Amino acid sequence: MLRPRDQRALLDLARACLRSRSVRIRFRDTERSTARRLVDVLALSFEPPRWVVATWRRESRSLRVLDVARVLGVSPGRRRAGRPPEAFDPVFFAVRGFLDPGAGPPVRTTVRLGPPWAAVARALFPACELARAPGGAVLLRVKASRPEIVGALAQSLLPGPWSRLSVTPMAKAPAKQKSHEARLLRLAAWILSQPEPVPRAEIYARFPEYKGKPGAAEKMFTRDKDALKRLGFLVETVELGGADGYAIDARASLLPPIELTAEEAAAAWTAGVGALRLSRHPLQAELESALRKLVVGTRSLPPRAAAAEELDAATGAEDGKLLRGLVDAWEKRRRLRISYWRAATGEVVEREVDVYGWARRRGEWIFVGHDHLRDAVRIFYLSRVRALRKVGLPKGAAQQRSQRGKDGDYDVPESFDIRRWSRQQIWDYDVHPPVAATVRFRGSLAGIARQLLPGARVETDGTGARVARLEVRNLRGLVRQALAWGPDAEVTEPASAREAAREVLVSLVEAGTGGTP
Numbered sequence: 001m002l003r004p005r006d007q008r009a010l011l012d013l014a015r016a017c018l019r020s021r022s023v024r025i026r027f028r029d030t031e032r033s034t035a036r037r038l039v040d041v042l043a044l045s046f047e048p049p050r051w052v053v054a055t056w057r058r059e060s061r062s063l064r065v066l067d068v069a070r071v072l073g074v075s076p077g078r079r080r081a082g083r084p085p086e087a088f089d090p091v092f093f094a095v096r097g098f099l100d101p102g103a104g105p106p107v108r109t110t111v112r113l114g115p116p117w118a119a120v121a122r123a124l125f126p127a128c129e130l131a132r133a134p135g136g137a138v139l140l141r142v143k144a145s146r147p148e149i150v151g152a153l154a155q156s157l158l159p160g161p162w163s164r165l166s167v168t169p170m171a172k173a174p175a176k177q178k179s180h181e182a183r184l185l186r187l188a189a190w191i192l193s194q195p196e197p198v199p200r201a202e203i204y205a206r207f208p209e210y211k212g213k214p215g216a217a218e219k220m221f222t223r224d225k226d227a228l229k230r231l232g233f234l235v236e237t238v239e240l241g242g243a244d245g246y247a248i249d250a251r252a253s254l255l256p257p258i259e260l261t262a263e264e265a266a267a268a269w270t271a272g273v274g275a276l277r278l279s280r281h282p283l284q285a286e287l288e289s290a291l292r293k294l295v296v297g298t299r300s301l302p303p304r305a306a307a308a309e310e311l312d313a314a315t316g317a318e319d320g321k322l323l324r325g326l327v328d329a330w331e332k333r334r335r336l337r338i339s340y341w342r343a344a345t346g347e348v349v350e351r352e353v354d355v356y357g358w359a360r361r362r363g364e365w366i367f368v369g370h371d372h373l374r375d376a377v378r379i380f381y382l383s384r385v386r387a388l389r390k391v392g393l394p395k396g397a398a399q400q401r402s403q404r405g406k407d408g409d410y411d412v413p414e415s416f417d418i419r420r421w422s423r424q425q426i427w428d429y430d431v432h433p434p435v436a437a438t439v440r441f442r443g444s445l446a447g448i449a450r451q452l453l454p455g456a457r458v459e460t461d462g463t464g465a466r467v468a469r470l471e472v473r474n475l476r477g478l479v480r481q482a483l484a485w486g487p488d489a490e491v492t493e494p495a496s497a498r499e500a501a502r503e504v505l506v507s508l509v510e511a512g513t514g515g516t517p
Helices: 004-019 090-095 117-124 147-158 180-193 200-206 214-230 262-278 284-297 317-330 395-403 443-452 475-486 495-515
Strands: 021-028 034-047 050-057 063-066 071-080 107-113 129-133 138-142 166-170 235-240 243-248 336-341 347-359 366-372 376-380 387-389 435-441 457-460 466-472 487-495
Touching: 004 021, 004 034, 004 050, 004 071, 004 117, 021 166, 034 090, 034 117, 034 147, 071 347, 107 117, 107 147, 138 147, 180 200, 180 214, 180 243, 200 214, 200 243, 200 487, 214 235, 262 284, 317 347, 317 366, 317 387, 347 376, 435 443, 443 466, 466 475, 475 495, 487 495
Parallel strands: none
Antiparallel strands: 021 034, 021 071, 034 050, 050 063, 107 138, 107 166, 129 138, 235 243, 336 347, 336 387, 347 366, 366 376, 435 466, 435 487, 457 466
């Protein structure tokens, strides 16, 4: 049961959540200190015996989950709440306690909520059916696989003057039926086991669930086929003597993306590093690779995650020293002077760089920052750095920055995202201004066009081929990649792509035969 002060805080937070308004909250930050923050209220959730609130601080891009019992005061802010951060699902956060797939099938639970909680019912139960009841109350029909959690939630909002609330679980024995997920897995496994595409009629005969009226069976199979595609299976449709046949390409199928919250990412990182340090096991290389991918794909990890002394067992002593120096300069925002080997000319040049970020890409450490020689953002490879040292700003510039209350030598732009560089493809390299390009995929490549060119707009033309359109900054790199994909991939636009392809092929033939084709 919540204390009156906690109920008032919960009510104010729920109102802000419904109205999409920011709030100023005062809360106990530690046992001996309090803090004040201007935050957006993303969602509320009941975790017996406490209520928690997910808050988003836009200025520092900080997602924080607070116990409502730690909130000492709530006052409305002046601005509207912004969009929640990527990968945060407010509905899932709110219902995860009582709608747990692992707890069995859900049952219908009825909740009667009186004033003042009736006005914020949507914040407490975002996924429910709501109906008005006499006396300003509302009736909520909630699906819950753990109705006892809903009961505990009800008790937390009592006693008397705050609400009149009752919970009536209506748990009926579910009709005995086979799991939809189990059928999908059996269907995918059986199609994968077939050496050739299988006709639809054979699928219907294999799975008794599809037996019945032809129209109903077709609708059920279509839904199952679409569900398999959403799960990442590449379901291909082929013509078999006037009828449709189906096959699944196991090599091209992908698992759906895994999105981790800040807490989940930190927990996975801590457990993985602990296993990497404290044990020797056959999957050590795979674990190290997975942790590096976690660092690149998750922005919520601590800044020093994946520092050389923590994870890079394969890095040599000299490379480890360079990486530690690079990370230290990045954390302190100190300008670096690097001796950098240029692969194109074989010479070592001096550069001054403000490091914006660093990551692991395709087995190699990279860092990105403002290159003062080029006066532009550039990418550098740590393996090409021969030496680095902190140089700082000129004396006058340093004094001006200090007078403005700025720490370090520079600021990282708000819009900078290291993932744009760590996931960069060869056709994204800044070789020339952006140009529109079109790639046509046929045969076995047509079904995986989106995976081959992530971010491209993909359409199907009249012949069944997939046409991908995208902007590239290195057309020759795209041409070389298309040639590597084989004859089923062709760069059709711009017109200069054909000439570039011919030049690449001529150079390959000359290198192999010593003559011109």
